[in-house]
Amino acid sequence: MTTLIVENIVTRVSNVTQTDLATTLKLDRSSVSLALSGSSKVSAETRRRVRETALKMNYRPNIAARQLKSSQPMIFGLLLPETFETLSEPIVVMTLQALARQTAEKGIMLNILTESMITGLIENPTFILPNGIFVWGDVDAAILANDMFKGFPLQVLDPCHHSYKSFGFPAVKIDNFGGAQVVTEHLIERGAEHLLFIMGAPEHLGHQKRLEGARSVWTQMMPKDDMTICTFDNLTDEMLSAFASKPRCAVFCSNDTTAIRIWQQLILKGITIPEQVLLAGFDNTPTAQLIGLTSAVFDCEAFARAAMETLLQFIDNTGRVIQPDPIPVTLHAGKTT
Template sequence: MEPVTIKDIAKALKLSTSTVSRALRDSYEINAETKRLVQEYATKMNYRPNPIAQGLKENRSRAIAVIVPEIANNFFSEAITGIEDVANNLGYDVVIFQSHESYDKEVANVRNVVARRVDGLLISISNQTKDVSHLSDLHERGFPLVFFDRVSDEIDTYKVVADNFSGAFMATDHLLNTGRKQIAHITSAAGLYITKERLSGYKAALEKHGIPYDPDLVHYCCNFDSQEMDGIIENMLSKHPRPDAIFTASDRLALACFEVLSRRGIRCPEDLALIGFTNLKVAHLLSPALTTVTQPAFEIGQAAVELLIDLIEKKKRQMGGSYLIKLPTELVVRASSV
């Protein structure tokens, strides 16, 4: 069956197409009885507006783009679910791109975003991204842009993140309170906002307990695989004294770390305590169950897309200064650290 159009409704009710169109938009120009007839008939015939035609008329696509490093990452998959939850309810479609942690791929994705003529962009930058000119160019042209999770300090727009400092502080403080003294920190690329914030929280907890910061206990990891982790653990175990705990800046790092430690016969928490960061759904199923800092990925996605749509619909103005929104994190203590 062909979809019902405004022309079909107008013909059936012997009205002009402009009258039907205004009635469907609940225009004040149309009397209440005509609105009722049009809207009841439209409902009966299962009328749905044509989004392409609407977009042409409004000079909008009713679509937004999202660029993330990797959809398979549980944090980003949850954030996307939150984004779609809000966007779809507000009449927007969501187009998703992956950078796969590649700067070049991210730049290509941004070009595709522009070519698709979407109304706005949500982005979490790759761990290779140092130059953000491809994004600042968009922003300077007035294109609605909101960062989430991995953000840039160089662009003054809305940014939605977890409270990374507090989460890292709680994790490190917990390990110190259980008697650990040599706490290694395995983290992501050095230039990322989340890396800096989580490292700052780690340092602050050490300072609180009067323990000097040792840069040799901090290791940066970019590939998130067991081969890279194997080299990091090998380096750690060669230190004297050896670390008695590891705080990783993501659960992906924690899983890679867990795999290498298990293969080497190192027990958690007896030989070495372990804490991850984010919200891996199977953390409680590991043996031992993984202590982790959880961050509200779904809510971060919701908050970010609400801000973006407000920018698109001019409910908020592009700002002359960055507006950083932090959502709280929570430490979930399990067997890997106690």
């Protein structure tokens, strides 16, 4: 693991205390504490003033201190997109299951958060944040740009939303580029002379890296003009049939879901795999394993372990980002090649 400081992201977490609020407002500390808890023992006007000042001064309750007093376990949040669409992807579910096991083994509570819940946290300065937050990589990075998250322990898991092109948050990444290189080398070794690369999710940063990895190997080893690139949505039956008619051809899809759809289309056309067309995907999902699809695979447990270790080290080192190396991706050679 390497250690780095991310500019404009890592600063000290706000250390404003209730005593600071009391001094600013010329109130006693007990009145501030009552106001923050919403107690009717202080006036509505006092509660309003305290909350407004807490928001302006970026005050946050000290959850660690409260836990020491109450012996409560650490709490990590898991931020997912509002629609939970990401949970339809098998590889995401497998990774989150591994993360849940990791937190449970360490006695850490894992709470699901959504983007609207984070908005609520930003607007409510008295809300107690978890000790740290895992952010799944298809959550828009813009929500994390709020000052509240400066220096806050968070870890982006596989940053794939296009917004991460311009934000440098601490992240655990998959070696999508290297994995695609390995698959492309395998296809060439199996005799491929024509390659069709199909993008299942063109906006996905990970899929873009997979395209880059495949192209880097193909252009080094084979004629550049013998590689065709298209998205699944733009691929027509005529295009697929025309490509499959070429000798020694291979189709490499940027994920297994797309590869399985192509597998179904080729079977319906009476095209045999791998005799007429070599076929490969990426992720090595359970369904892909059932049909014997050649794919790229990464260790979900290693991914979750890296995320857990780096977030804990961030908390222990108060602001030092431990940036792990990308999780390696290896080849799973199946019956389709």
